[in-house]
Amino acid sequence: MAGLRADERGWIAGAQAGSLPDLEALFKDHWPRAYRAAFLVVHDGAAAEDIAQEAFLSAIRTLDRFDRTRPFGPWLHRIVVNRAIDWARARALRAEVGEPALGLAAADPNEGAPYSPPILAALAELSPEHRAVIVLRHLLEYTPGEIARMLELPRGTVNSRLRRGLDALADRLEVEEDTL
Amino acid sequence: MTERELRRALLGVQPPDELWAQRRAWELARAAFDERVPTPWPKRHARPLAAAAVAVALLAAVLSPPGRAVIDNVRDAIGRERVVEGVPKAKPALLSLPAAGRILVTAPTGVWVVEADGSKRRLGDYDEASWSPRGLHAVVSTRSQLVAIRPSGEVRWTLARPRVHDARWSPSGFRIAYLSGSNLRVVAGDKTGDRRIGPAAAVAPAWLPGEEHVLAYVTPQRSLTVVRVEGGETAWATPLRATPAELEWSADGTRLLVAVPLSPSRFALTVYDPAGRRLQSLPLPGAFRAAAFAPDDHRIALVRSRAGRSELLIVDADTLRRQQPVFEGKGAFGDVAWDPAGRWLLLGWESADQWLFIRSTDVEKIKAVSSLAVQFDPGGTGTGAFPRIEGWCCG
Numbered sequence: 001m002a003g004l005r006a007d008e009r010g011w012i013a014g015a016q017a018g019s020l021p022d023l024e025a026l027f028k029d030h031w032p033r034a035y036r037a038a039f040l041v042v043h044d045g046a047a048a049e050d051i052a053q054e055a056f057l058s059a060i061r062t063l064d065r066f067d068r069t070r071p072f073g074p075w076l077h078r079i080v081v082n083r084a085i086d087w088a089r090a091r092a093l094r095a096e097v098g099e100p101a102l103g104l105a106a107a108d109p110n111e112g113a114p115y116s117p118p119i120l121a122a123l124a125e126l127s128p129e130h131r132a133v134i135v136l137r138h139l140l141e142y143t144p145g146e147i148a149r150m151l152e153l154p155r156g157t158v159n160s161r162l163r164r165g166l167d168a169l170a171d172r173l174e175v176e177e178d179t180l
Numbered sequence: 181m182t183e184r185e186l187r188r189a190l191l192g193v194q195p196p197d198e199l200w201a202q203r204r205a206w207e208l209a210r211a212a213f214d215e216r217v218p219t220p221w222p223k224r225h226a227r228p229l230a231a232a233a234v235a236v237a238l239l240a241a242v243l244s245p246p247g248r249a250v251i252d253n254v255r256d257a258i259g260r261e262r263v264v265e266g267v268p269k270a271k272p273a274l275l276s277l278p279a280a281g282r283i284l285v286t287a288p289t290g291v292w293v294v295e296a297d298g299s300k301r302r303l304g305d306y307d308e309a310s311w312s313p314r315g316l317h318a319v320v321s322t323r324s325q326l327v328a329i330r331p332s333g334e335v336r337w338t339l340a341r342p343r344v345h346d347a348r349w350s351p352s353g354f355r356i357a358y359l360s361g362s363n364l365r366v367v368a369g370d371k372t373g374d375r376r377i378g379p380a381a382a383v384a385p386a387w388l389p390g391e392e393h394v395l396a397y398v399t400p401q402r403s404l405t406v407v408r409v410e411g412g413e414t415a416w417a418t419p420l421r422a423t424p425a426e427l428e429w430s431a432d433g434t435r436l437l438v439a440v441p442l443s444p445s446r447f448a449l450t451v452y453d454p455a456g457r458r459l460q461s462l463p464l465p466g467a468f469r470a471a472a473f474a475p476d477d478h479r480i481a482l483v484r485s486r487a488g489r490s491e492l493l494i495v496d497a498d499t500l501r502r503q504q505p506v507f508e509g510k511g512a513f514g515d516v517a518w519d520p521a522g523r524w525l526l527l528g529w530e531s532a533d534q535w536l537f538i539r540s541t542d543v544e545k546i547k548a549v550s551s552l553a554v555q556f557d558p559g560g561t562g563t564g565a566f567p568r569i570e571g572w573c574c575g
Contacts, residue, residue, distance in 0.1 A: 015213075023213050024206070031202050036195055045196035046376060050342045050361040053205045057362070060212045090324050091340045119189040138183060139190040166186075173181060 012068045027056065030073060033140060034080045040135045041084035042091075043124055051087060055079040077140055078150040081132050085151075088128035122172035130165035133158055208362050208379050211400035264510040266532025270548035274298045274555060278537045278547055279519035282331065283526065284309045284318055284571045287556035288564030291320050293331045300555070303333050308570070312349040312369075315574030319347040319356050326358055328371070337371040346384035355393050355409065357385045364397050366409050377407060381423050388454065389433040396427050396436055404438060406456065416456030421448070430473045435459070435497045437480060439468050445486060451497050462500040466491070470515050473497070476522045481506075483513045483527070492516060492527050492538075507538060507546075515569040528552075530566040 008029070014022025034055060039048035055076055059066070066075070123131050136147045144162065148155040181189070195201070276298040277283065283294040291306040303309070306320035306327065317336065320327045321344040328336040347358035349369070357366050357377075364380035367373060381398040388394035393409040398420065404427075405417040425447070426439045436452040447468040450461040466486035473480055478497040483490065490513035496502040511531020518525060527536045533552050539545040549555075553562030 020210065020213060023209070027206055027209055028202075031205060032198070035198065035201060035205075036191075036193065039195035040190060040193060045201070046360070046363075046365075047342050048195060049197075049201045049205065050363060052201075053208055054343075054361055056205060056209050057212050060209060087324070087342055119186075120193055135190065138186050141187075169186070170181065 008072060009068060012063075012066060012072060016063055016066070016068065023060070026072060030076055031056070033073075034076055037077060037135050037139060038080050038084045040120075040123060040139065041081060041128055041131045042088050043120065044091075047087055048084070051083045052080055055083065073140075074142070074146065074150060077136065077142075081136060081150065085128045085132050088131070118173060119169075122169045125172055126165055126168055130161050130168070133161045134165045134169070137162055204363075204379050208400050264531045266509070266529055266534040266550065267536060267546060267548035270534055270550035272550055274300075274535070274549045274552075277519075278539065279521060279524045281520045281572050281574050282315065283517070283569060284311055284573065285556060285567045286570055287553075287567040289557050289560070291318070291570075292556055292567075293318075301331070301333060303329055303331075304335075308345060308347065310348050311571045311573040313351050313353050317349070317369075319349050319358070321345060321347050321358070326356070326367070328356075328369070339367060339371055339374060341365070341374075345382070348385055348387060350387045350393055350395075351389045352391045352393065355387075357387065357395055357397075357409075359385070362400065364395075366393075366395070377409065377412075378405075383424055383427060386427040386429050386436070388429055388436075389431055396429070398424060398427070404452075406436075406454075418452075418456060418458075425468050426471055428471060428473055430478050430497060431475050435473070435478055437471060437473065437497060439471055441468055447484070449480075449482075449495065449500055451500065460497070460500045469513055472516050472518055474518050474522045475520060481516045481518060481525055483516050485512055490529075490531075492525070507536065514566055517569045517572040519572050520574055526569055526572055528566060528569050533562075533566070535569075 008026065011022040011026040015026055031052065035048055035052040038051040039045060042048050042051065058079060059076060123134070126134070132151065133147055136142045136150065137144070142150065144155055144158045148158045151158070274294065277294065277296045280296055282296060285292045285294060286307065286309055289302065291303045291309040293301045293303060303318070303320060305322070307322055309318050309320040311318050315331070318329055318331065320329055323343055324340060326339045326341060326344050326347055330336065341360040343361040345359050347356055349356050354369050355366055356369060357364065359380055359382065362379055364377040364385060366375060366377055377395070379400050381400050381402065383398045385395050385397040388396065394406060394415065395409055396404065396406045399405055402420045402423055403417045404420050406415040407413065408415055420438065420440060422440050422442060424438050424440045428437045429435065433454060436454070438450045438452065439447060440450065441447045442463065444467060446463060446465060448461060448463045451459045453459055464484065466484035469483040469485055469490065471480050471482045480495045480497050482493050482495050485491070489508060489510055491505060492507045492513060494504040494506055506525070507527065509529060509532065514528035514530045516525060516527050523539065525538045527538060529536060533550060535549045535552050537547040551562070552567055554560070556567045
C-alpha cells in the first residue's frame with residue numbers, strides 16, 4: 001500500500017502547480033476508499049462524508065507542503081481514520097437522548113441505501129479502535145507496522161487489536177476462528 | 181471466512197448516497213482549491229525562516245526586563261484589567277435589565293441566560309447558542325452536538341453531528357438549521373427528520389420570517405442562496421464578491437441584509453428583497469463587526485471598527501446612505517442586540533470590558549455595566565474571550 005505510483009506522483013505535482021484536472025484525478029482515486037473507511041468506523045453516513053470531506057480539504061490547504069515523493073493515501077487515511085475514531089468515541093460517550101445505539105444503527109441504516117448487514121452488524125459490536133485497525137488492514141491493506149505508525153501505537157497493540165477484532169468478527173459471523 | 185473474503189465483504193458495504201457524497205465533496209474540494217493561492221517554492225522555505233527569526237526576536241524581547249514589563253502589561257490588560265477606559269461610573273454588576281426579556285450569552289465558561297432581574301443561570305458547557313422564536317427554548321451546540329434546551333437548563337434532546345456551529349431556530353419554531361462541518365442541515369424542532377440541505381460556507385444561515393421554511397445561506401462557491409426547505413427547491417441564488425460575515429432578514433421579511441468584508445479596512449452592505457432583487461448596496465470604510473435589524477422596522481444597528489476605534493451606528497436599510505452615529509469609543513466593540521421592543525440597544529465593548537445599554541438611537545440614556553468577563557466567570561479571573569451576546573428575546 002505504501003508504494004507511490006507514477007500517475008499519483010504526477011497528479012500531486014500537477015495539483016501543486018495549480019492543475020484542477022490533476023487534483024480531480026487525485027480526488028477520484030482516493031475518495032471512495034476514504035469515505036468507505038470512515039463509514040466502516042463511524043457507521044453514520046453524514047459523519048463519514050464530513051470526515052472524508054474535511055480530510056481532503058485539509059490536504060488541499062497543505063498541498064504546497066506535501067512531499068511529492070511520498071504516497072498520498074497513507075497521509076489521507078491517517079487523518080480519516082483518526083478523526084473517525086475520535087468521532088465514534090465521542091458518540092459512544094454521549095449516549096444521546098433518543099438516538100439509536102450503534103448496533104441498531106447498523107441494523108437499520110439511513111433510508112434506502114444498500115448495505116451488507118452481516119459484516120456491518122458484526123463491526124458495530126467492536127470498539128472504534130478495533131474497527132479502525134480492521135479497516136486499515138483488511139480494506140486499505142496496510143501492514144501492522146504501517147498501521148502502528150498511522151495510529152501512533154506500538155506494533156504489538158495493533159497486532160492484538162487485529163487478533164481480537166477478527167476473533168470477535170468471526171464469533172459474530174459464526175464462522176470458524178481458525179479460517180480467519 | 182478468509183482474509184480475501186473479509187476484504188470482499190468490506191468492499192461490498194455500500195456507504196449511503198455514495199455517488200452524491202462524492203459529488204458534494206468534489207464541489208467543496210474544487211472551491212477550496214480555487215481559493216488556494218499556490219506558494220512559490222522559495223516562499224515555502226522563506227516562511228519558516230521568517231517565523232524562526234520572529235520567534236528569536238520575541239524571545240529576546242521577553243527575556244529583557246523592558247520586554248517582560250510589556251508582556252506583563254499586555255497580560256494584565258487582557259486577563260484582569262480593561263484595555264481602555266469605558267463609560268465612567270459604570271455599575272460593577274448587572275443588577276437588572278432596562279427592558280423586558282432575557283439575554284442569551286456565550287462566555288468561555290459556557291452558555292448563560294441573563295434574566296430581567298439581572299440574575300444569571302449557566303445552561304452548560306456549550307460553545308454557541310440561539311433563541312427559539314418565543315424564547316421558550318434555545319438551541320445550543322458543542323463541537324460535536326446540537327442540543328435543544330430550556331432556559332431552565334433542562335435538556336430536551338441532543339443530536340450528535342460533527343463540527344456543529346451556527347444553529348438557528350426557524351421563526352415557525354418547527355425547524356432548526358445548522359452547519360455541520362461544511363454542510364448545511366435542517367432538523368425538526370422535536371429532533372426528527374435531520375437532513376442535509378447542501379454544502380455551505382461557514383456563515384450562519386438566516387430564516388425568512390414567517391411560517392414557511394425559507395432559508396438563506398451561502399454556498400462554498402460564494403453563492404447567496406435562498407431555498408424552500410420542505411420542497412428542496414432553490415427560490416433564487418446570486419453570486420457574491422466574497423464570503424459574507426453575516427446574513428440577516430428584517431423582522432417583516434422584506435429585506436435581506438448581507439454584510440461582505442472586502443478587505444481588512446473595507447466592507448459592503450447589500451440589501452435584497454425576498455425575490456432576490458438587489459435593492460441597495462454600499463461599500464463602507466472600516467472592518468465589519470456586527471449588525472442587527474430592529475424588531476419593528478428597517479433600521480440596522482451596525483458595529484464597525486477602524487483606526488483603533490469602534491463605532492455603533494444606525495443605518496436605514498431602505499437607503500443605506502442614511503446613517504446615524506450612536507456611540508463611538510476606543511478599542512473593539514463586539515456584538516449588538518436590540519431589546520424585544522426595539523427601544524434599547526445592548527452593545528458589548530470588549531476593550532473596556534463593559535456592556536452598554538443605550539436607550540433609543542438618540543442616546544437619551546446609557547447604562548454601563550463593567551467587569552463583564554468576571555461576571556460570567558464566577559470565582560475565576562475572567563480571562564479568555566469576551567462574553568458574546570447571542571440574543572435578547574421575548575419580553
